[in-house]
Amino acid sequence: MTVIKDVSDLESADNSQRSSQLEGTGRFFGRLGEFWRGFKKNPASVIGLILLAAVVVMIIIGPLIYQLDPFDIVSAPFTPPDENFRLGTDYVGRDILAGVLSGGRASLSVGLFAALITAAIGLTVGSLSGFFGGWIDTLLMKVTEFFQVLPTLLFAMVLVTIFGPTWVTVTVSIGLASWMNVARLTRAEFMRLREFDFVRSAVAAGASSARLMMVTILPNALPPIVVAAAFDISFAILLEGSLSFLGLGDPNRMSWGLIIGQNKNYALRAWWTVVFPGAAIFLSVLSVCLMSDGLNDALNPRRERRF
Amino acid sequence: MTDSLVKNFLTVRDLWVSYPSRAGQDCFTAVKGVGFDIPQRRTMGLVGESGSGKSSTALAVMRLIRASAGSISLGGVELTSLTGRALRAQRPKFQMIFQDPASSLNPRQRAVDILTEPMHLCGLGQKSQRIEMARELLAQVGLSSSSLMLFPHQFSGGQRQRLVIARALATRPELVVADEPVSALDAAVQAQILNLLGSLRDNFGLTVLFISHDLGVVQHACHEVGVMYRGLLIERAPTEKLFSAPAHPYTWALLSASVTDWGLREALKTIFGSGLENGVAADPDQKEKAARKKSLTPNFETTQPVSSTRSITKSIKWAISGCLKESGGQILNPRLSEDGSEGCNFLQCPLAEEKCxxxxxxxxxxxxxxxxRCRLAAEIRRQGQAVLELASSPAFGQMTAAA
Amino acid sequence: MVLAVENLFIHGPSSSGPVAVVESLTLALPAATTLALVGESGCGKTITALSIMGLLPPGFFITSGSVKLGGEELTFLSKTELRQRRGKSMAMIFQEPMTALNPVMTVGRQITEVLLTHRVCPPSQARDKAIALLGQVGLKEPEKRFSSYPHEFSGGMRQRVMCVMAICANPQLIIADEPTTALDATVQAQILELLRELQSQSGAAILLITHNLLAASILADRLTVLYAGSVMETGPTAAVLNSPAHPYTRGLLGSQPRLRLGRDALCGIPPTLAAISGQVPPPGRRPLGCAFFSRCPQALKDCRDNRPHPVSKGPEHQAACFR
Structure with missing residues (x-):
């Protein structure tokens, strides 16, 4: 009877097999692939992504194909949808289709940039507050609370009224009016993660406070924050719509809210003037919301494999 | 006698650590004037229950929490006075191995980043060199270099702890503080990690501060052992000395609770009769067993030459019969009980007198x-030695086996 | 026989379809005795316990075999019937008492709730009964403890509360899943002694699940050593510990640092422990023959292809090894 000695290769096989799919230059794509595998598990978010892609393609390519200035008076007021004007015309005779196509640019870009401002302020305030604690935390949280008790829409309206209704002021006002949730979320995540041993381990390795915040804690804190920021995009789109509806949007840029706002008094006589831009807002907000759900699944770092 | 020639590498003197309590102004003092030295290339163990201040001591030595008083000197450099950049410059010299490998590795970093980050932070080598060094480290802790691109969650618990150890060694430290490095692991994996730590200590010439609640592990891994109780160091001795017979009643209590050696446990049970099972008498079969044991039990107290030591024998008996059971785990938790401001703080000591x-x-x-830290240290040690002598004598073992 | 498990197979999910997690497990547990199921994590100990309780996680199924509790077949019971058995005739003590207790309810309320659910006593007496039970598990000032919240307790005290919850309906079977692993060494022994005491009063059978052979020896009458889903060795505690017949049992014993006291401590401690190299193969990648083949220091050629059957090594002592 012979004693079999070499059994060590059995265990190492286990490791090399797993790493081979990740090793090499495909690090970025590997990560992207991993992200996609998590994302596609949630069918609703895939639908959201397709929907959002459709909306984005439409508002980017649409105006290039359908070259009609949305501010041009092209027909009689309240022309119902027909072969020439697929979505009809508004109360002064401007084409609704042209308005919806190019208005999307303003609505979505305001949404995106406002969400970026929200994330930037929220992350900075939240991470400083959560990481350092103490009086910094107390001070920053008081500031946050102050902003939180202001009614969001009213606050944005005041800012726009003071600084004038341009695309930039609208975007910045929306950003300033809605960063508090991200800040609170970031703070909570930083406070939770700060106590983990891997953060201590980084301190022991000699990491500075800035490195701890940016390199060690932030990537671990991001998933819920990214999800919240994605929700903020839809919130910003809605807020921009509301501002425009109230006549506080940039009057020189067509946007969905502007079309609805200007035609609101004739909604019952000419439904097409409000239904189509309204549907556009609805679809883009819905798609962003659906997608952020999937982001949550995809960004979760510890999707434990079963065996 | 070579020990005295090796210079003390880590010197801790009169270390105090307090945590501010959340409710009010008063704070909780976790470490009260602890002091010890570790000579170069030696391992010092700190044992105690949770809440005894052993982890706080470790964190204070690592400068991960602030000591409220005292001095920590590492290779002649006073650490307590350093801050900011100056402290970070010293960090490569002392590293830590954490308890729970699941939380001490950044889940967003791959093994390669986990290992090269400390090197990068202390400015060790070029990027390609660092990756080469990481490969070497992996080999040294027994992981294959193909795991360089894996995330922590793709490793098993034991492998993760190997990675934690590799990270701690990445800066080529001289002192390693190991805070319960094996308590989160399976018994079988514990042995692998302990063996690894032992061989790394010898290969890298490490000085180690080893924190654990498991006396068996400490005995295996350490040259010297300190026992902590409620923030105080109550006993300190070379490992062989401490385990041949401790000299503090609390250490006896700790020891008796940790006896899992089957043979020794049986022997101790036989010596002390039904002491271990007090309160268990309902079962007639059990009673019979106990009676049988009793007939075997040598009359311990009469075999002792000195009759005045009765109370100490009793104390050891008390410790072994699990006095802690009666406390319901309450008294041992320092956070839940009143602090005795004066006198010995081992309040449940069976030997306590007015003087204490x-x-x-x-x-x-x-x-x-x-x-x-006990008046009766010498006496307790002498008596204890006799008890253990009896329990581990082969003749006694045969007697139990026959029963 | 309180618990009789026969030829139990449990399958669990994997990327390549169901794989066997527990294979051909047979256990027999008479009243007032303790059986310890010992093995590393990933061996199927916890899954076995959950299958007996009828609490298998989604994706896990009992594929064949029988589980009898007091003569009643459990595998055929519906979810409702199983729920009625849980707590009443079988109870479980979990590893982490903090997560097993509801943090926003007082301990007393959680205990009385169990008492009332299983109609152990009329509502008017529930409070007194609960306080009596808290005293019985060795908690000081049980009246005060009755209205405390779990976070006010230390780890050991919480585990005592878990014991109360487990015993309060007088179950025939108590399954303790790593009841002491999260606790300090000093408290570990206390909890095990407490379980023994409670057993002697109630006559319940205890199935102790642990990875620590020596801790198991404190409480258990019999040991069953499980590796990769299969039983390696089973027998009376003393026989298994004094003359382990399976290389895996020997490996487990050798890998645990034993406390050496008295003169033994002076003899010097061996620098290395006899550790078992490698790790437990995950289900689906287990060797065809003996499950321990890949890590066995004494593996024979035969071991790779043939699975050894349990062979008698002494009275009631069996080991599944060709040697």
């Missing part, structure tokens, strides 16, 4: 190399 309640005993070297 009024005068706080100090850590004294009652025998060369053996320090204890």
């Amino acid at each position: 309640r009024t005068q706080e005993p100090v850590l004294t070297e009652f025998e060369p190399g053996h320090l204890s």
Whole structure:
């Protein structure tokens, strides 16, 4: 009877097999692939992504194909949808289709940039507050609370009224009016993660406070924050719509809210003037919301494999 | 005698650590004037229950929490006075191995980043060199270099702890503080990690501060052991000395609770009769067993030459029969009980006299190399030795086996 | 026989379809005795316990075999019937008492709730009964403890509360899943002694699940050593510990640092422990023959292809090894 000695290769096989799919230059794509595998598990978010892609393609390519200035008076007021004007015309005779196509640019870009401002302020305030604690935390949280008790829409309206209704002021006002949730979320995540041993381990390795915040804690804190920021995009789109509806949007840029706002008094006589831009807002907000759900699944770092 | 020639690498003197309590102004003092030295290339163990202050001591030595008083000197450099950049410059010299490998590795970093980050932070080598060094480290801790691109969650618990150890060694430290490095692991994996730590200590010439609640592990891994209780170091001795017979009643209590050696446990049970099972008498079969045991039990107290030591024998008996059971785990938790302001803080001590309640005993070297914070240290040690002698004598073992 | 498990197979999910997690497990547990199921994590100990309780996680199924509790077949019971058995005739003590207790309810309320659910006593007496039970598990000032919240307790005290919850309906079977692993060494022994005491009063059978052979020896009458889903060795505690017949049992014993006291401590401690190299193969990648083949220091050629059957090594002592 012979004693079999070499059994060590059995265990190492286990490791090399797993790493081979990740090793090499495909690090970025590997990560992207991993992200996609998590994302596609949630069918609703895939639908959201397709929907959002459709909306984005439409508002980017649409105006290039359908070259009609949305501010041009092209027909009689309240022309119902027909072969020439697929979505009809508004109360002064401007084409609704042209308005919806190019208005999307303003609505979505305001949404995106406002969400970026929200994330930037929220992350900075939240991470400083959560990481350092103490009086910094107390001070920053008081500031946050102050902003939180202001009614969001009213606050944005005041800012726009003071600084004038341009695309930039609208975007910045929306950003300033809605960063508090991200800040609170970031703070909570930083406070939770700060106590983990891997953060201590980084301190022991000699990491500075800035490195701890940016390199060690932030990537671990991001998933819920990214999800919240994605929700903020839809919130910003809605807020921009509301501002425009109230006549506080940039009057020189067509946007969905502007079309609805200007035609609101004739909604019952000419439904097409409000239904189509309204549907556009609805679809883009819905798609962003659906997608952020999937982001949550995809960004979760510890999707434990079963065996 | 070579020990005295090796210079002390880590010197901790009169270390105090307090945590501010959340409710009010008063704070909780976790470590009260702990002091010890670790010579170069030696391992010092700190044992105690949770809440005894052993982890706080470790974190304070690592400068991960602030010591409220005292001095920590590493290779002649005073650490407590350093801050900011100056402290970070010293960090590569002392590294830590954490308890739970699941939380001590950044889940967003791959093994390669986990290992090269400390090197990068202390400016060790170029990027390609660092990756090469990471590969080497992986090999040294027994992981294949193909795991360089894996995330922590793709490793098993034992492998993760190997990675934690590799990270701690990445800066080529001289002192490693290991805080319960094996308690989160399976028994079988514990042995692998302990063996690894032992061989790395020898290969890298490490000085180690080893924190654990498991006496068996400490005995295996350490040259010297300190026992902590409620923030105080109550006993300190070379490992062989401490385990041959401790000299503090609390250490006896700790020891008795940790006896899992089947043979020794049986032997101790036989010596002390039904002491281990007090309260268990309902079962007639059990009673019979106990009776049988009793007939076997040598009359321990009469075999002792000195009759005045009765109370100490009793104390050891008390410790072994699991007095802690009666406390319901309450008294041992320092956060839940009142602090005795004066006198010995081992409130449940069966040997306590009026003197103990009024005068706080100090850590004294009652025998060369053996320090204890108890008046009766020498006596307890002598008596204890006799008990263990009896329990582990082969004749006694045969007697139990026959029964 | 309180618990009789026969030829139990449990399958669990994997990327390549169901794989066997527990294979051909047979256990027999008479009243007032303790059986310890010992093995590393990933061996199927916890899954076995959950299958007996009828609490298998989604994706896990009992594929064949029988589980009898007091003569009643459990595998055929519906979810409702199983729920009625849980707590009443079988109870479980979990590893982490903090997560097993509801943090926003007082301990007393959680205990009385169990008492009332299983109609152990009329509502008017529930409070007194609960306080009596808290005293019985060795908690000081049980009246005060009755209205405390779990976070006010230390780890050991919480585990005592878990014991109360487990015993309060007088179950025939108590399954303790790593009841002491999260606790300090000093408290570990206390909890095990407490379980023994409670057993002697109630006559319940205890199935102790642990990875620590020596801790198991404190409480258990019999040991069953499980590796990769299969039983390696089973027998009376003393026989298994004094003359382990399976290389895996020997490996487990050798890998645990034993406390050496008295003169033994002076003899010097061996620098290395006899650790078992490698790790437990995950289900689906287990060797065809003996499950321990890949890590066995004494593996024979035969071991790779043939699975050894349990062979008698002494009275009631069996080991599944060709040697």
